Amino acid sequence: MAEGNHNYDSETKSSRLPALKLDYNPTVDHLMNCPITVGHDNPGGDRNSDKAAIRVMIVGDSISHGAEGDYTWRYRIWQWFQAEGIPTKFVGPYKGTQPPNKPSRPQRPFAAGGKACTAIPATDGGYAMDIPEDWDSNHFSVWGRQAAQTRDLIEAEVAKYHPDLLLVELGFNDMGWFVSGPEGTLQSMSEVIHNARKSNSHINIALANVPHRTYISGRDDLVANTRKYNSMLSEIIPSWSRGDSLVHLVRLQENYGCGTDDCPAGHDGLHPNALGEFQIAQAFSRTLVNDFKIGARELGVPLIVPQRPTPVPDNIQVVSAPGGIIVTWDAVYGAYSYDLRSRIVGTEWSKTPIAVNRFDNNWVSDGMEWEYQVRTNNGEHVGISDWTQVKSAVAHPETAPGPSNTIVTATSDGIRVTWQKPTGPYTDSIEGYELFVRSVVAPGTYIKSKWETGCRAEFQGLERGQHYVIAIASWNTAGCGIPSHTWPATPGHGRPTAPLNLQAQNVDPTTVQLTWDNGSVAAAGYRVWVRQVSDGAEWQADRDDIIMNSSHGVAFLFPGTWNFEFCVTAVNGHLESGKSNHVIPLRWLGHC
Template identity: 45%
Template sequence: MPRTWGGYAAGASAFDPHHFAVWGRQAAQVKNEIYAQVAERKPDLLLVGLGFNDLGWVVDNPEGTIASMRTLVSEARAANPNIKLALANVPQRTRLGANPNLPANTDRYNTLLAASIPSWSTSQSPVALVDWRGNYACGPDGCPDGYDGLHPNARGEFKIAQAFQRTLVNNFRIGTSVPAIPTTIPARPTPVPRNVVVEPGPQGLKVTWDAVFGAHGYTVRSRLVGSANWGESRAAANRHDTLSGHGLKWEYQVRTDNGDTGDQKSAWTSPTAPVVASPTAPPGPFPIVTRATSTGFDITWGQTVGAVERFGVIYWDQDDPGAFLGSVGIRGQAAHIDGLEVGHRYLVWVSSWDTSGGGGVPNPGRPVLVGGGTPAAPSGLKAVVIDASSVKLDWNKSTDAAGYRVWVRNLGNGDEEHVSPENIMDTTWGVGFLVAGAMNYEFCVTAINGALESAKTTCTRPVRS
């Protein structure tokens, strides 16, 4: 949903909430939503800056993104036949290792958009191009107009506004001139955060501090007391949660982080006093049962201890590099998750939420392969001794497998097989702490897809390398 709070500066009037500008949106999404927005809000003119996320997140190719934009124009006109549209092309950004074709795809889309707009435009409903790309200094090898390799810094914000204003003046006769970019642009304030507080939180510890007006975000670094090394993570708001077991002592530092360069980061706060982790939210429920469907998965779960306000189902695409976690809150003990990528494997967890403002430590369910059935039994299992109490296992990938389980039997005392607690995603695994000696065990593997499980491989004893 659009952000409708905040302001231009501390003490200034609030931002006009009558807009449909949302970070992270795609033309592929908005094309299905624009009719309702135009019908309700009744605008005369649409200013559209979409398409980067379709290409950058590999949602679609340039041709598919053009098709989405064409549909967006048609849907807007269906709600208002006289609507005017200013469509921006897509900026370049610094290189993304996970999407090496992005620069070429960006150029291809921009070429297609410039060629398409004249045929989309009519006298009743004119469409004009906004040259965001040409007015914005950002590319594969550097981004002086961005603070993170893409998103605009203060100068970049002026550049984007100028690109739109040029189209408004030249194509729609709104205004008579295009303002120049100011020669001096105030730097974004980047003070050291104040009033850092560490206290028990849903997952272990909760860290909060006074919000810095206009900050793009913060960096939080944390370490166990006694450790020499800090771990760092990004926080979009003035709160950070640490997932930690009971009794561990942590300390923290925080800084304001407004971009990639050193002058956009504040100094660190002084280290906090050590605080002992004590999770306040209930642990995740058990048992958790997952079943793949043709377009997602079904999931059910049992109870947990303590009062639960709702449960959180968390899922993560393992076959899409850079994929974000998905989550949905559920009151009840079952959910149907839809709209996932067919043929992709997803890790799944369920967390328990109370009224304290966060979810507790989640419990995992079995991974699922969307659209898959019962997997075939793995083949080619090999076990090789690493040392006196460790073995390395390798096997061949199974059709329809979302993951695997390793079974271990102690041949020396006749113990029954026990299964590894982990959901294994790869076709290799190390087994340690074989106290009876590595050569005195045998190993089997099964493939899983949620609740569905294959037969075991032929069990094997290890060989020395």
């Protein structure tokens, strides 16, 4: 098989990879703060070969790089050149797509300033199985690549590979990952052109605008910035052209069926599926025909595009391990992702998206039986397979519990936390602690994390006035244990004032619903206190953890709710307010 045509890690065209061999040996490789390198895997660049051919370099990000099993729009534009009878030589340092990540056990993070590394782009992924072996797949496109990065790399690549024509698709990552706004992205793009011309003053460039992706909650900026950038690019791009070095706009966004409301031409709301690959290639071909006078007819988009194989995964295996429960299955070649659903036997299913053919369920308790199923998920516009059969295992983890006696303090722009090392089974092999900060407003979103070997940590740069919780997990030789959670804290504020207007409403004779008003912006959470009226008992917290909203139900109040008194306090870390007004529920009608 010719290099660069299919799956470079395999000598077979099988659509499945063998099941993973389970390995419990600790792995601590963790890449952090890695400098960008090019990492050439194509030693080509002889400008004397194929002298009559146009040397084409495709410069892009993940939209151009593609994933394992894709055709890519690069292949579709190559087909168009062939159909038009235009001799071309595709050039660049890479040949493949982005391969899937390798399945492995969860890895312990490194402390800041820890292991040094060099990030070499992963470019040895395979293409769709039916791509011919004479496909000229060389390119300069990398998953996650920004115009701000490419501007510093393009001069050397043009000098090495001598392209006559650049097909450039960049800019989404600059705005999508807050690298720069539309103005900064436009400046980076102008520098890409300027630096490419340093190595070839006669180079021609077809430059695409940036597509929209389906709307992400809280990212109105991305929609507005993409529109502004595309408008600015359209206005300025004529001024970038020279008589001996043309630059013309490719209206990718207008031709690509992916927008803020829906993305039928994509598989995940941004990246192209088989239809989208044709549409992007068509947009480039249109500019080549109309503006560069290369070719006679633009590429046509077929009514029926190839269907991506989406089989049910084979060979699902579920085993108990020291780190928890491990689920593996045979990798499906070209699968964009998988869905895994899990449950404790007798409970409801919970679904999790998975990128690789392994799932480690670390946060399990001893003796609990868990069930699992897996399916291939190539996106709603491509295909989702049926579920595998159900497999189960009983957990017997040897992980350590999270720390105890955590003390949290809000600082001017962050949170400081201290804790005590936990005691009990498996705590003697604790190596350190992984801390996660999450927003109370968006509980599923972890904002920052860090690794500590001591019993103290501080997070800075958090938003003043927002409420945050820290989860702390112990790592031992078996892996990561179930984390403990701190009390919530509000950076930039001190002790909160007491909640106001506490009210009690009976739900039934032994259940009461409490509501109150937030009396302080510093309040990150609340504690409900209860005592029995008849015997003058001491106040006791209704539960050990913190209530995150301003209502709470209390049940099993025998012989009746009216025999109990309630109040509420507010907390900011371990700073606690005084008690609110006290309330005693009304007697339930018909009860003594």
